Amino acid sequence: METPKYKRIMLKLSGEALAGEKGYGIDFDVVGRVAEEIKEAVNLGVEIGAVVGGGNIWRGRDGNQVDRTTSDYMGMLATCINALALQGALEGIDVVTRVQTAIEMREIAEPFIRRKAVRHLEKGRVVIFGAGSGNPYFSTDTAAALRAAEIEAEIILLAKKVDGVYDSDPHINPNAKKFDKLTYHEVLEKDLKVMDSTATSLCKDNNIPIIVFSLEERGNIKRALCGEPIGTIVGNF
Numbered sequence: 248m249e250t251p252k253y254k255r256i257m258l259k260l261s262g263e264a265l266a267g268e269k270g271y272g273i274d275f276d277v278v279g280r281v282a283e284e285i286k287e288a289v290n291l292g293v294e295i296g297a298v299v300g301g302g303n304i305w306r307g308r309d310g311n312q313v314d315r316t317t318s319d320y321m322g323m324l325a326t327c328i329n330a331l332a333l334q335g336a337l338e339g340i341d342v343v344t345r346v347q348t349a350i351e352m353r354e355i356a357e358p359f360i361r362r363k364a365v366r367h368l369e370k371g372r373v374v375i376f377g378a379g380s381g382n383p384y385f386s387t388d389t390a391a392a393l394r395a396a397e398i399e400a401e402i403i404l405l406a407k408k409v410d411g412v413y414d415s416d417p418h419i420n421p422n423a424k425k426f427d428k429l430t431y432h433e434v435l436e437k438d439l440k441v442m443d444s445t446a447t448s449l450c451k452d453n454n455i456p457i458i459v460f461s462l463e464e465r466g467n468i469k470r471a472l473c474g475e476p477i478g479t480i481v482g483n484f
Contacts, residue, residue: 303325412441414426
């Protein structure tokens with residue numbers, strides 16, 4: 248049995264990754280596979296908080312008919328749809344899960360209460376944080392960094408559709424260079440698209456390392472948890 252390197256983690260899942268090859272909406276084959284990988288991590292004794300983006304349902308830059316604040320709230324609701332989908336997949340394979348949202352919707356989820364979230368984690372429950380930070384102008388990356396700090400997660404696992412951080416978009420530039428290791432300062436200075444600058448600064452200030460890796464390769468969550476050198480790691484080096 249593998250030994251995990253971390254006891255408590257924050258898993259940040261991009262909404263686009265949950266869309267799979269469809270590019271839009273929810274691919275439940277992908278969600279089911281992610282749920283299986285999370286279950287493997289839970290079985291290793293890892294405490295898992297998760298934040299899911301909403302880009303597979305709504306992207307703010309597409310909302311040119313509504314103001315920025317309204318658009319951001321629409322995005323927060325999209326993250327709640329994804330959170331419930333992931334919860335359903337996890338509970339379908341007997342993983343006890345709670346969804347907590349930054350905007351109250353008591354009929355479908357708990358409101359975010361830090362102490363309650365930590366207690367759920369201590370009991371081995373997966374806690375999915377929906378609705379971002381509850382504030383417009385802040386991304387789900389920032390929400391993931393904020394919640395990671397609040398629950399005292401040891402690391403953020405940033406699962407994307409790409410297998411690390413590159414100096415340019417590898418889907419456009421076939422000669423894009425992949426980084427194995429970066430400091431927070433390098434990410435900010437080079438304006439690399441790891442997380443937005445607010446999220447990166449929050450991780451830097453609270454010394455929370457980030458591993459950026461591809462969600463598309465099965466087993467990567469466990470590999471990251473067990474300290475295998477995958478993707479790109481960002482931290483204080």
